[in-house]
Amino acid sequence: MVKKIFYCFICLFTFLFANELDSKSTTSSNSSYIIWPKSNSIYESNYLSLIVKKVDKVDKIIVLLNDEVVVDKKITPQSVKHEDILYFNIKLYDLGINKISIKGFYKDKKVLEDSLEVFFRSILGKKYRYPSSKYKRVFFHNQENEKLCSECHDMSVNEIKGVVFHNSEDSNCYECHKYMMSEKYMHAPAANWLCATSCHSGKAGEFNKKYKDKSKFLYEDPIAPICLNCHEKFKKRFYKEKYRHEPVDDGRCNKCHNPHGNNDKKFLRYDVWSLCTTCHTDKKTQPHVVMTFSKKAHPTRGKKDPTDPTKELSCISCHNPHVSNNGFMLKGYRGKGMMLWCAKCHKK
Amino acid sequence: MKLKNLVFITFFALLFVIGGYYISQIDFGEKIARVEKITKSILEGVIEGPERFFPTEANITEEELSEINISKISEEIGESVKAKEKEKILLIEKKTEEALKIELKKLKEEKKLKHTKAKAKEAKLVKLEDLPQKFKPLKRNLHEPFKMGACELCHVSSGVKPGKIITKNIEELCYKCHKVRYNKKIDHKPVKEGRCTDCHDPHQSNSKNLLKGKNVNDLCLKCHSVGNKKKIKKVVNMKASYKHKPAEKNCVECHEAHTSDFKKLLKDDGKINLCLDCHSKLENHVDMKKWINEVKYKHGAISDSKNRCLECHDPHATNHKGILKKQQVKMCLSCHNKSLKSDEDGGMLMNMEKHLKDNPIWHKPIKDVVKEGGCAACHNPHGSNHFSILRRTYTTEFYDDFKTKKDFICFKCHKIEKFSEKYSDKTGFRDGKVNLHYLHVNNKKGRSCRVCHDEHASKYPRLIRRYTEFGGIKFPMRYIKTDNGGSCQPACHKKYEYDRVNQKNKFSPEVFKK
Numbered sequence: 001m002v003k004k005i006f007y008c009f010i011c012l013f014t015f016l017f018a019n020e021l022d023s024k025s026t027t028s029s030n031s032s033y034i035i036w037p038k039s040n041s042i043y044e045s046n047y048l049s050l051i052v053k054k055v056d057k058v059d060k061i062i063v064l065l066n067d068e069v070v071v072d073k074k075i076t077p078q079s080v081k082h083e084d085i086l087y088f089n090i091k092l093y094d095l096g097i098n099k100i101s102i103k104g105f106y107k108d109k110k111v112l113e114d115s116l117e118v119f120f121r122s123i124l125g126k127k128y129r130y131p132s133s134k135y136k137r138v139f140f141h142n143q144e145n146e147k148l149c150s151e152c153h154d155m156s157v158n159e160i161k162g163v164v165f166h167n168s169e170d171s172n173c174y175e176c177h178k179y180m181m182s183e184k185y186m187h188a189p190a191a192n193w194l195c196a197t198s199c200h201s202g203k204a205g206e207f208n209k210k211y212k213d214k215s216k217f218l219y220e221d222p223i224a225p226i227c228l229n230c231h232e233k234f235k236k237r238f239y240k241e242k243y244r245h246e247p248v249d250d251g252r253c254n255k256c257h258n259p260h261g262n263n264d265k266k267f268l269r270y271d272v273w274s275l276c277t278t279c280h281t282d283k284k285t286q287p288h289v290v291m292t293f294s295k296k297a298h299p300t301r302g303k304k305d306p307t308d309p310t311k312e313l314s315c316i317s318c319h320n321p322h323v324s325n326n327g328f329m330l331k332g333y334r335g336k337g338m339m340l341w342c343a344k345c346h347k348k
Numbered sequence: 349m350k351l352k353n354l355v356f357i358t359f360f361a362l363l364f365v366i367g368g369y370y371i372s373q374i375d376f377g378e379k380i381a382r383v384e385k386i387t388k389s390i391l392e393g394v395i396e397g398p399e400r401f402f403p404t405e406a407n408i409t410e411e412e413l414s415e416i417n418i419s420k421i422s423e424e425i426g427e428s429v430k431a432k433e434k435e436k437i438l439l440i441e442k443k444t445e446e447a448l449k450i451e452l453k454k455l456k457e458e459k460k461l462k463h464t465k466a467k468a469k470e471a472k473l474v475k476l477e478d479l480p481q482k483f484k485p486l487k488r489n490l491h492e493p494f495k496m497g498a499c500e501l502c503h504v505s506s507g508v509k510p511g512k513i514i515t516k517n518i519e520e521l522c523y524k525c526h527k528v529r530y531n532k533k534i535d536h537k538p539v540k541e542g543r544c545t546d547c548h549d550p551h552q553s554n555s556k557n558l559l560k561g562k563n564v565n566d567l568c569l570k571c572h573s574v575g576n577k578k579k580i581k582k583v584v585n586m587k588a589s590y591k592h593k594p595a596e597k598n599c600v601e602c603h604e605a606h607t608s609d610f611k612k613l614l615k616d617d618g619k620i621n622l623c624l625d626c627h628s629k630l631e632n633h634v635d636m637k638k639w640i641n642e643v644k645y646k647h648g649a650i651s652d653s654k655n656r657c658l659e660c661h662d663p664h665a666t667n668h669k670g671i672l673k674k675q676q677v678k679m680c681l682s683c684h685n686k687s688l689k690s691d692e693d694g695g696m697l698m699n700m701e702k703h704l705k706d707n708p709i710w711h712k713p714i715k716d717v718v719k720e721g722g723c724a725a726c727h728n729p730h731g732s733n734h735f736s737i738l739r740r741t742y743t744t745e746f747y748d749d750f751k752t753k754k755d756f757i758c759f760k761c762h763k764i765e766k767f768s769e770k771y772s773d774k775t776g777f778r779d780g781k782v783n784l785h786y787l788h789v790n791n792k793k794g795r796s797c798r799v800c801h802d803e804h805a806s807k808y809p810r811l812i813r814r815y816t817e818f819g820g821i822k823f824p825m826r827y828i829k830t831d832n833g834g835s836c837q838p839a840c841h842k843k844y845e846y847d848r849v850n851q852k853n854k855f856s857p858e859v860f861k862k
């Protein structure tokens with residue numbers, strides 16, 4: 001009986017392994033015009049660099065992301081800096097599978113067509129955290145890939161530790177990653193191009209040990225020690241109070257905050273309500289706190305915050321997203337009971 | 349009834365006893381003594397007035413004159429002799445008793461100042477009226493033998509030349525009467541060489557101690573003036589605009605005229621002890637001795653330098669305020685022209701000279717030293733209870749609450765309204781009328797002054813820093829000045845422009861919320 005199970009397992013593993021090999025062989029042949037990104041790669045950042053092999057007879061190129069036109073560009077000999085390469089920046093909006101396709105035209109005739117899939121992964125929430133085994137994490141900044149651009153681009157680290165470029169364009173990273181600056185609010189180290197000396201040190205942490213030595217600019221995961229280096233105020237608080245939110249305890253600040261910058265002032269990846277409900281999915285559908293006979297529950301959004309009239313009611317009106325001394329991670333009223341907390345808004 | 353009376357009596361008796369005890373406990377004596385002291389000092393001040401501090405030369409009566417002869421000097425000498433005596437006695441104690449007796453006798457003989465009045469009486473006396481013309485009219489103070497007309501004590505009576513002195517060695521002549529020789533470590537050069545008459549007139553003088561000058565200072569400066577620099581190294585320029593009061597008044601306040609155990613004939617160690625003797629007692633001044641010893645943060649220049657007070661101050665006179673050796677800022681930079689180790693936290697202090705050289709725009713106190721007070725406007729060079737020997741508190745933090753900021757050293761000169769009013773014309777850092785200083789300083793995270801401004805010097809107008817430091821990273825300010833405003837693009841926010849005439853940004857009421 002035991003032997004049978006053992007054989008079964010061996011069969012299963014060989015099958016899985018074969019499947020993987022198969023997928024690898026197919027990807028390489030699939031995309032012939034798109035040099036980067038690799039097909040079926042996983043992305044964690046919302047910006048994507050697209051490198052396309054240039055065909056001589058192309059005068060117009062269209063880039064589609066999930067069947068929507070993102071880039072529509074005429075190509076003249078002046079606009080192409082490098083002889084055989086075209087470069088585009090694309091911003092990813094949707095988590096999960098993203099389809100990128102390019103179409104090249106010559107005198108309104110389609111000359112080339114190519115497409116591939118990438119997976120926009122998020123460590124926030126279970127749905128987009130674990131992509132199927134088809135998708136692989138691929139890093140650009142290793143010796144092999146850097147050869148592609150190394151003729152013209154210096155990809156070494158030219159920042160001095162602790163000092164910021166007076167002109168941010170002086171950074172070697174700027175030329176390729178400058179589109180990151182387009183966000184409304186920028187995080188200081190990112191906006192000042194302190195990429196390699198402050199965060200992307202190339203070291204792997206507890207959660208990404210398997211990627212060790214795969215990229216020059218890998219960042220440590222958990223990232224908290226790097227964050228708390230500057231945000232000292234939190235450092236003291238995080239270990240003082242009784243309860244900690246799971247991402248805080250893990251030290252993965254980048255779960256909720258985008259360390260590069262965002263439209264949100266606190267660099268939150270989405271607005272507060274949708275951010276919270278990506279993990280706490282039950283709060284989306286089920287009534288919160290109370291259920292009256294009229295089947296009206298406590299609102300979690302769409303109203304004004306009674307304690308702070310300038311803000312909209314959201315999860316963080318009542319809950320502290322980091323640490324708290326109270327049950328349910330409630331704000332304020334230390335240990336004096338829930339009723340007092342309710343009375344803050346529900347005055348008689 | 350009787351019992352009740354008894355109870356009452358005992359009760360009152362007890363009350364009296366307890367009351368009496370308590371009154372006896374209160375000490376009136378001390379209080380009365382204090383009142384007495386205060387009234388006395390007030391009365392003294394009223395009666396003596398300013399003369400109390402600048403004593404004029406007192407007239408000396410005839411009776412006092414007769415006592416002057418060897419008076420003060422001999423007293424001092426007597427003291428030194430006593431000290432020597434003690435030393436000798438200590439030595440002698442070790443020796444045998446016989447030798448002891450002999451030496452004691454010798455000592456006693458030495459101690460006896462055989463006054464030569466008796467001898468003088470034997471000598472041929474000359475009446476004051478018969479004195480030669482050059483001694484007339486007679487001056488206020490007369491040398492005792494001269495007064496008595498005992499010229500023969502010093503002069504040859506039957507010589508060819510009437511003025512011929514018995515012996516040309518004046519030293520021998522003087523010490524004949526003024527018996528005890530000076531016996532401390534260092535002698536004044538004329539004393540050492542026996543030139544008593546260089547300073548003292550052997551016959552008569554209008555000033556005390558038969559001095560040749562009008563007063564002590566006049567006499568001293570005859571030799572120690574700048575004109576004699578070739579002959580004497582130690583000269584004092586008393587024509588400078590700022591003078592040390594004792595030096596102006598009387599050299600002898602600090603120096604000994606004849607001999608001393610300390611360098612430069614000082615009365616005590618001149619580097620600090622002598623200075624503090626007076627400067628811990630002066631009215632309207634801080635007790636320097638206490639201050640230097642007890643203050644939390646000490647300035648290396650006085651606490652452990654080679655010359656201590658004299659590191660910066662000249663004891664006589666200079667052309668710089670506070671009798672400093674150099675102009676105030678230059679004085680500070682004479683040490684701070686290199687990176688020095690701080691005693692406070694062991695860190696390195698800035699090379700201030702280089703910093704000022706590199707950055708052409710200076711903070712006003714440094715720029716206008718005479719009016720604003722130089723470095724000492726903010727730093728107390730004698731030490732302070734606030735870090736970096738600042739005169740008031742300041743911060744090293746990036747964020748600091750405005751409540752604590754209000755007693756910052758900056759607000760000694762800069763008006764606080766510039767920072768506390770939401771809409772203001774008083775500050776140049778405003779967009780329209782919106783006070784941008786208020787925005788930066790008063791919000792929940794109030795930034796301290798040092799975040800944007802360099803306290804000493806900068807390349808940029810308004811002393812804006814080139815870099816501000818946050819979390820161990822130096823962020824550039826990227827400040828650009830325009831005619832009516834400017835723009836700033838630090839790490840804290842994206843590039844914002846401001847204009848005093850045409851408002852550039854819209855401010856929501858949220859911005860002003862605390």
